Amino acid sequence: MHCIRGFIGKEEIIKAFTDNWVEAKPVTLYQGLAIIFLTRKLYDDIEELANSKIDTEYSQFFEYLSPSIYEILVQESRKGKLAYIETDYFGGCGSQSAILFENSKIKIQPIETETLWDEKTYNYYHKPEGEKAINVVLKELGVYKVKGKDEFDSIGLGNYRHMD
Known part of the structure; x- marks a missing residue:
């Protein structure tokens, strides 16, 4: 099982983010990056305090990227690149999604990768193929x-199977 969601950026960007949110707890990753997991408490705080009504069309990619989370990404990316990610895997199958903001604008549009099991070849495959x-x-960060590792495991994200 791998089920996380959070904000990833350079340590100084994440530090500035945590200064604004009591429930934002930074976790240091490798290569000068850090993540703030979007826990239930942080999500609730953002929803209550940001209370954004902007229209976002990303529900097909993300379960938790609400208008308020989007607004926070816009605000917190003023000084640099800030990514938002979600993973949801069980038994090797599942999906991951990512979006990247920089200077309060989307730098990389939402993208999603599904990992599926092929009954004929007894192998996992990714949809779409490629990265x-x-x-x-993460490459853009x-x-x-x-x-022997991809970018995800190179910064240690594989060590965090869930956010508890």
Whole structure:
């Protein structure tokens, strides 16, 4: 099982984010990045305090990217790149989604990768083929692959199976 959601950026961007939200707890990753997991408490605080009514059309990609979360991404990306990610896997199958903001604008549009099981070949495959969604965004954040790992595992995200 792998089920996380959160904001990823350079440590200084994440530090500035945490200064604005009591429930925002930074977790240091490798390569100078950090993540703030979007816990239920943080989500509720953002929904209550930001209370945005802007119209976003990203529900097909994300379960938790509400108008208020979108508004926070706009605000908190003023000083640099800030990604929002979601994963939901069980038994190797599932999906991941990512979006990247910079200077209060979308730099990489929402993308999603599904991992499915092929009964004929007994292998997993990705839809769409190619780079997984989160790796695309991590590359733009400056992440490089460590030998034998993709960008996701190179910064240690694979170590966090859930947010508890």
